[in-house]
Amino acid sequence: MNKPLNLFILAGEASGDKLGGALMQGLNTLYDGDITYRGVGGDQMIANGLPTLFDMSDLSVMGLVEILPKIPKLLSRVKTTARAAIAQKPDAIITIDSPDFCFRVVAKVKETYPDIPVIHYVAPSVWAWRPERAQKMARYVDHVLALLPFEPPYMIDAGMTCDFVGHPAAFDPPLDAAALGAMKQQLGLEGPVITLLPGSRAGEIKRMMPIFRQVAKNISAKHPDTNFLLPVARPVVKQVQRAVANWALPVKLLLPQADASATEARKNAAYAISDVALATSGTVALELAAQNCPMVVAYRANWATTRMVKKLAQIDTANLVNIVTQSRVIPEFLFEKCTAAQLTPAIMALLDDKAALGAQENALQDTMKALGRGDPDMKLAAARSVLNKLGK
CATH class of the missing domain: 3.40.50.2000 (Glycogen Phosphorylase B;)
Structure with missing residues (x-):
């Protein structure tokens, strides 16, 4: 049996919670050892073993105008989350979409643990708009789990490693x-x-x-x-x-x-x-x-x-x-x-x-x-990519 694995995992909205729940389920299946989870998530991540720090809905804000009145609370949540991650001293941080929140947390954690591995689930759609986001993301992220098959080259060109892992929806028959x-x-x-x-x-x-x-x-x-x-x-x-x-x-x-x-x-x-x-x-x-x-x-x-x-x-x-x-x-x-x-x-x-x-x-x-339907290896691709990146 492997030594216990300590992961800090973050999701900020319902779609990320679904990805996180499936990822955690895959990790629990593949890893021959105990896994401790801390972080922020919704129902599906909680069901797979995450004691969330606070209600994930606090982070579900979209749009320039809508976010302005929420900024004080969001910044407070960033501080709370970063302090929890620093106290936990995890083996890795896994962030799922919600980059505005997640990368602020990571930046604060890296002030204390600059070498902590960071894995981000959902490549930003740099092929659609704001291609400079890949380079900015590379300041914080080591490895990316991409939902779409054509995304890895964009992430690799920016200096990160990246695997195409499909989408859990494709594995639901x-x-x-x-x-x-x-x-x-x-x-x-x-x-x-x-x-x-x-x-x-x-x-x-x-x-x-x-x-x-x-x-x-x-x-x-x-x-x-x-x-x-x-x-x-x-x-x-x-x-x-x-x-x-x-x-x-x-x-x-x-x-x-x-x-x-x-x-x-x-x-x-x-x-x-x-x-x-x-x-x-x-x-x-x-x-x-x-x-x-x-x-x-x-x-x-x-x-x-x-x-x-x-x-x-x-x-x-x-x-x-x-x-x-x-x-x-x-x-x-x-x-x-x-x-x-x-x-x-x-x-x-x-x-x-x-x-x-x-x-x-x-x-x-x-x-x-x-996105992977019909390929039996794809269902666990995200979890396998995480463990490979961590040398497990």
Whole structure:
């Protein structure tokens, strides 16, 4: 048996928590010895052995305007987290996405332990915008776990080592017909099913829910038998419940359960039984692709973020399925195009147009294959990469 391994691991939002939970599960499987975890995470990381320092939702802020009033609290959390890491003196720090928070913590820890190994999970999308981020990241990070197969050269050129490790969504097999039938029966669903995914951050819910409500209202007027499902992230449960209280539409909220794996399984089942999803732009696209769920993608931001992204973006799509397949098969309605008037016909087209639906389904399957589906070694690739980097 190996000597105990001491890891400090950080995630700042729901997508990072999913990655962190899968990584920890892989480490627990591969490492022949005890592992002690400390840091910050959500339900899935907690379920795999992380005693989180504080509620991860404290860090879920996105957008230039939204972050300003949160700066004092965020800086306080940086100090708290860095002090905990210094006290623990871990064998390595693993940071998952959320670079603004994570790298501030790492910078403070390195003042005390300058040689501590730092592994970052999720390469920044330098191929899309702000390519200088790779060089800045190399000041703090030794090794990168990349989700996309074309990302390692960008990280290596900046002076870090990097492995392509795929995405956990690709390792979730599509649910069988019996499981899907049971889910539909449990929820009492007859007719078309549309899943609404407004986001996991408070700012996203505030901006996207009014638009999603109008889309649902428009579709219900044309197809009264349509069912709407809305899986709710734990940090925004109360906010979503307040928002839908006056919808007067047949929307079923799928609230988080005590068991993180049960919550994840039910969410995946919701995707699998859906005819189409309306999703706020983000890595949820890969989770939908994993369950072969066609999608329309939307995103609305404040004026400052909108202006910055438009100025700096180097590609014309934000959707990971489009990026991986080098296509534009997933409809996107970003910024000023994110209106109910434009989203409604895009969703109706997927419900009614078999050719458009078939093109999406092919792209979803190609994306999953590119991210590791069907390769038995990929499920543990992230954990194996971490242990190899640490010489374990």
